Amino acid sequence: MKSENIRKMVTAALFAALVCISTLTVLSYSATGYIHLGDCFVLVAGWILGPFWGAVAAAVGSMLTDLILGYVIYMPATFIIKGLMAAAAFWVMNLIRGGRAANIIKYVMGALVAELIMVVGYFGYEVFLYGTPGALANIIPNLIQGLSGIALASLIIHPVMKIRYFREM
Numbered sequence: 001m002k003s004e005n006i007r008k009m010v011t012a013a014l015f016a017a018l019v020c021i022s023t024l025t026v027l028s029y030s031a032t033g034y035i036h037l038g039d040c041f042v043l044v045a046g047w048i049l050g051p052f053w054g055a056v057a058a059a060v061g062s063m064l065t066d067l068i069l070g071y072v073i074y075m076p077a078t079f080i081i082k083g084l085m086a087a088a089a090f091w092v093m094n095l096i097r098g099g100r101a102a103n104i105i106k107y108v109m110g111a112l113v114a115e116l117i118m119v120v121g122y123f124g125y126e127v128f129l130y131g132t133p134g135a136l137a138n139i140i141p142n143l144i145q146g147l148s149g150i151a152l153a154s155l156i157i158h159p160v161m162k163i164r165y166f167r168e169m
Helices: 002-024 038-069 072-095 100-136 139-161
Strands: 026-029 034-036
Touching: 002 034, 002 038, 034 038, 034 139, 038 072, 038 100, 038 139, 072 100, 100 139
Parallel strands: none
Antiparallel strands: 026 034
16 A cells, blocks of 8 residues: 555656646747646646646646746646646546547546636636736637647547556556
8 A cells, every 4th residue: 555655656746747847848928828738747647646646746747837937926826726637637537437439538528627627727816916808818828728738638648548557557
């Protein structure tokens, strides 16, 4: 039991680093933030590590990126939003029953709910920071980021799950 916890903790730390590095891969800047590849690994961390360790990896990795890039004001929101995203991706994926053909649908549905949490979460936080007009300016960039995260995560989850180490989690 203890070795399984240590294994998940170490894998979560590695995923936190992967989330941080992939989030640092900035594709484009928006009005108050940036579009990045990190959501892909936020989703994958949730799917592989489950709602607790996946949320920890996603929250810590994403929050560290905000610190590194100087978006300190976003750190508390990012920690909560990205953690919820990973947990939701796992929970929704596990709620949907189906055979092997339904696997991609399970992952995509989990990802859609997770990315909806991201868009709504940041909108709410940015209304607090910038008012409604400022928050509205980031909805489209957040949707683009979310859709790219869903697409990439959906493409890589099946090859990743063929790796015995991850399959056994």
